Amino acid sequence: GCLHYAGFDTDGNDDDDVVQLLVYVLKDYDSKEWILKHSVETSHVFGGRYIEDLDEEFNWIAIHPECNLIFFTVGQDITFVCCDMDRRQVKVICNLEKGKLPYFPYVPLYEELQSLHK
Numbered sequence: 271g272c273l274h275y276a277g278f279d280t281d282g283n284d285d286d287d288v289v290q291l292l293v294y295v296l297k298d299y300d301s302k303e304w305i306l307k308h309s310v311e312t313s314h315v316f317g318g319r320y321i322e323d324l325d326e327e328f329n330w331i332a333i334h335p336e337c338n339l340i341f342f343t344v345g346q347d348i349t350f351v352c353c354d355m356d357r358r359q360v361k362v363i364c365n366l367e368k369g370k371l372p373y374f375p376y377v378p379l380y381e382e383l384q385s386l387h388k
Contacts, residue, residue: 272297274335275304278312288313293333293340293355308338308355331373343373 273296280289293308331341331350338355341363348366353359 272335273299274307274333276330276333276340291340291353293338295335310353310355310358314358314360329373 275294275296277292278289279292289312290309291312292306294304295307296302296304327345329343331343333340340353340355341351342353343350343366350363350366352361352363354361
């Protein structure tokens with residue numbers, strides 16, 4: 271029931287800025303205040319690999335906010351990855367080297383369709 275946002279930012283502490291994956295949640299729509307839910311260094315998310323250009327080598331697929339899972343592809347070999355933000359574990363699911371963008375996540379529809387009851 272809450273809006274989530276995930277993105278990347280640097281810590282800004284020195285010349286060797288550490289890039290972090292940040293996940294925010296908007297719990298109170300009236301206050302419009304985003305609350306930091308998770309943060310993790312990208313070096314951990316990407317298995318120690320340095321990703322030179324996140325715009326070209328990283329693609330969001332889906333976020334499962336109840337389980338705190340993030341699904342994405344990374345690298346030129348298009349590795350499909352799941353990041354468990356609670357356990358800070360990253361699991362490679364498979365290689366999608368022959369896969370094509372875009373990836374469309376499954377979004378359940380919990381509405382009963384009248385056409386099913388005829």
